[in-house]
Amino acid sequence: MGHARLRGALGSGGGGAAIDGNRPSHSATSPARGGLDSANNHSPHHHVSLTVPHFDYVAKLARDVAAIVLERGKEYLVVLRLTPLSKAHGFPSLGDFIEHLRTRPLDLAHHQVVDALTTNETMFFRDGAPFEALRQQLLPALLTRAATTRRLRFWSAACSTGQEPYSLAMLLLEAAPQLRDWDVRILATDLCVNTLGLAAAGSFTPFEIARGLPEPLRNKYFTRQSDQWTVKEELRRMIEFRRLNLAQPWPDLPTFDLIFIRNVMIYFDVATKQSILRRARERLQPHGHLFLGTAETTVNLDPTWRPVTLGGAVAYTPA
Numbered sequence: 504m505g506h507a508r509l510r511g512a513l514g515s516g517g518g519g520a521a522i523d524g525n526r527p528s529h530s531a532t533s534p535a536r537g538g539l540d541s542a543n544n545h546s547p548h549h550h551v552s553l554t555v556p557h558f559d560y561v562a563k564l565a566r567d568v569a570a571i572v573l574e575r576g577k578e579y580l581v582v583l584r585l586t587p588l589s590k591a592h593g594f595p596s597l598g599d600f601i602e603h604l605r606t607r608p609l610d611l612a613h614h615q616v617v618d619a620l621t622t623n624e625t626m627f628f629r630d631g632a633p634f635e636a637l638r639q640q641l642l643p644a645l646l647t648r649a650a651t652t653r654r655l656r657f658w659s660a661a662c663s664t665g666q667e668p669y670s671l672a673m674l675l676l677e678a679a680p681q682l683r684d685w686d687v688r689i690l691a692t693d694l695c696v697n698t699l700g701l702a703a704a705g706s707f708t709p710f711e712i713a714r715g716l717p718e719p720l721r722n723k724y725f726t727r728q729s730d731q732w733t734v735k736e737e738l739r740r741m742i743e744f745r746r747l748n749l750a751q752p753w754p755d756l757p758t759f760d761l762i763f764i765r766n767v768m769i770y771f772d773v774a775t776k777q778s779i780l781r782r783a784r785e786r787l788q789p790h791g792h793l794f795l796g797t798a799e800t801t802v803n804l805d806p807t808w809r810p811v812t813l814g815g816a817v818a819y820t821p822a
């Protein structure tokens with residue numbers, strides 16, 4: 504992905520520029536798809552050459568730009584993620600790269616650093632239960648409620664490489680084939696431009712496909728091109744991919760029937776979580792529901808959400 508295109512996609516402030524469907528090149532500036540979880544497999548005790556001021560600078564940058572909290576002890580992660588980026592920028596060492604960043608106003612390189620620090624771990628139909636709850640309980644009610652307008656709006660915030668919005672699109676078409684004739688839109692957003700490029704391209708490796716996607720759905724909604732499975736147009740056209748930083752002011756958004764903000768708030772501090780939950784409520788229909796990750800909750804953060812148990816899942820609805 505050329506820098507000019509990246510810069511355009513980054514936009515300003517809260518972002519929001521559309522990402523096109525071209526797959527970005529896998530340059531050294533692309534974040535690892537495995538994310539923090541795979542980085543955690545590396546010993547935190549191996550020797551790292553990162554000074555305390557350099558680590559503190561990177562941690563503050565991640566916090567200021569994306570609200571991502573990097574505690575001391577994550578030096579190995581910073582080295583692992585940023586060394587390829589510093590090489591791609593032509594610096595002899597990570598220290599030189601960070602010195603360079605420190606002396607310059609926020610630009611593309613700073614955003615690339617933050618992108619490289621994000622965790623993009625995801626899979627199709629992750630955790631199962633929220634999708635089952637949607638299929639069995641929430642969707643029938645939504646179909647009845649919207650029978651006249653035939654309009655439904657969904658948001659996958661922090662969509663990573665796209666497995667979440669594509670899972671949602673497949674579920675909708677499978678559970679309610681009539682939705683093909685409705686006005687159904689899924690907004691899929693993420694902070695990370697490279698990740699969004701992959702999501703919009705909709706091409707997955709056999710390994711990614713094997714993680715959570717049942718074979719009948721794979722065969723129905725994807726086509727095989729050499730060693731990649733690419734999503735069919737029928738699914739892709741239901742989804743709009745845009746950059747959106749949850750930690751900064753949000754652009755204009757529609758009012759949604761269902762919002763997914765899953766497995767991203769775990770990285771944020773309490774004030775950021777509260778701000779996101781408040782704004783998500785403003786963007787949700789009164790009858791709508793919010794799904795969070797299994798390790799996330801509104802409880803003790805925002806009393807204006809009410810948890811509802813739906814089979815094996817917990818959803819949150821405006822209290």
Ligand SMILES: C[S@@+](CC[C@H](N)C(=O)[O-])C[C@H]1O[C@@H](n2cnc3c(N)ncnc32)[C@H](O)[C@@H]1O
Pocket residue numbers: 568569570571621622623624625626629660661662663664667692693694695698747748749750764765766767796
């Ligand atoms: C672990 S993935 C979760 C993907 C998917 N929601 C799921 O549950 O499988 C977290 C995603 O959050 C994104 N992210 C991190 N900070 C963000 C922010 N401030 N605004 C928007 N997205 C952010 C990362 O780029 C990453 O793609």
